[in-house]
Amino acid sequence: MQCSKCSRKAVTYIRYNGKYLCKQHFMEFVERRIKKEIRKQGLPKGTIAVALSGGKDSSIAAYMLNEILKEHRERKLVAITIDEGIKGYRDKTIEIAKKFCEEHEIEHHIFSFKDFIGFTMDEISKKRGNIAECTYCGVFRRYVLNKVARKMNVKAIVLGHNLDDVAQTILMNFIRNDLRRLARMAPHRHIQPGLIPRLLPLIEIPEKETTLYALLKGFEIYEGACPYSVRAMRGEYRNILFMLEEKHPGTRHAILNSYRGIEDCLAKKFPPAKLQPCKICGEPSSQPVCMACQLREKLKVSP
Numbered sequence: 001m002q003c004s005k006c007s008r009k010a011v012t013y014i015r016y017n018g019k020y021l022c023k024q025h026f027m028e029f030v031e032r033r034i035k036k037e038i039r040k041q042g043l044p045k046g047t048i049a050v051a052l053s054g055g056k057d058s059s060i061a062a063y064m065l066n067e068i069l070k071e072h073r074e075r076k077l078v079a080i081t082i083d084e085g086i087k088g089y090r091d092k093t094i095e096i097a098k099k100f101c102e103e104h105e106i107e108h109h110i111f112s113f114k115d116f117i118g119f120t121m122d123e124i125s126k127k128r129g130n131i132a133e134c135t136y137c138g139v140f141r142r143y144v145l146n147k148v149a150r151k152m153n154v155k156a157i158v159l160g161h162n163l164d165d166v167a168q169t170i171l172m173n174f175i176r177n178d179l180r181r182l183a184r185m186a187p188h189r190h191i192q193p194g195l196i197p198r199l200l201p202l203i204e205i206p207e208k209e210t211t212l213y214a215l216l217k218g219f220e221i222y223e224g225a226c227p228y229s230v231r232a233m234r235g236e237y238r239n240i241l242f243m244l245e246e247k248h249p250g251t252r253h254a255i256l257n258s259y260r261g262i263e264d265c266l267a268k269k270f271p272p273a274k275l276q277p278c279k280i281c282g283e284p285s286s287q288p289v290c291m292a293c294q295l296r297e298k299l300k301v302s303p
Ligand code: SF4
Pocket: 084, 121, 133, 134, 135, 137, 138, 226, 227, 228, 229, 232
């Protein structure tokens, strides 16, 4: 098929807008929306950190930020990788992240769960009780990332979440009736003392497009999946959304736009919780003991 914008051969068909796009027009289509999102969400001056897992999405976020910040002397880009300690998975993506940063001359810092939490995810998996690995992993990753970013005087953390990830999270929070969590979703518009705001420049880009973009750019893509993702509830929401998008192209965008339409009401109904220093670790928390310390204490007493 021919590109809807020029005479070149199309590399993809975008179902939700009915357009065929060649390589150049597809890449421009992706980059334009990422740049627009960055402008909309706002980049503070100072150090910006990309949370780089070595996966395709965070690599795209790092690549785009690096390109944009080349023209901004008052902003510096660093990449932070969290090593959760998942043998056969994270060690592979960390190697990709290292190579990526070398190639693109991005300052790279790696921090591990073992150093900050005391356990690797592989150790946690054996002690987890009836709590799924992803619950520990998500809480600890946010905790370590925020703590190290604050120490590095980072002004914003950039995450590689794509449209599919965000639509899944919105749906999940609705179905679980977790409106507080829905109100606290990134990108953050209110700066809370001690919490580094998060930006999501890929929020409008569907997963299929981030995969194609990474392939066309020649980024190394690791095909494997985390061994613990089988227990993640997110998989069910991925399947539901896939089915809906197949039948009704544009569903994921509609979910995101519906959320954006009620964001202000949610923020009014659930204003940010007053934070206090955690009694154990001193990190900002909405409860006397932060979630990370609560989970860590559970692990310490678990056989
Ligand atoms: S799938 Fe779960 S355990 Fe694996 S890296 Fe992601 S959040 Fe962590």
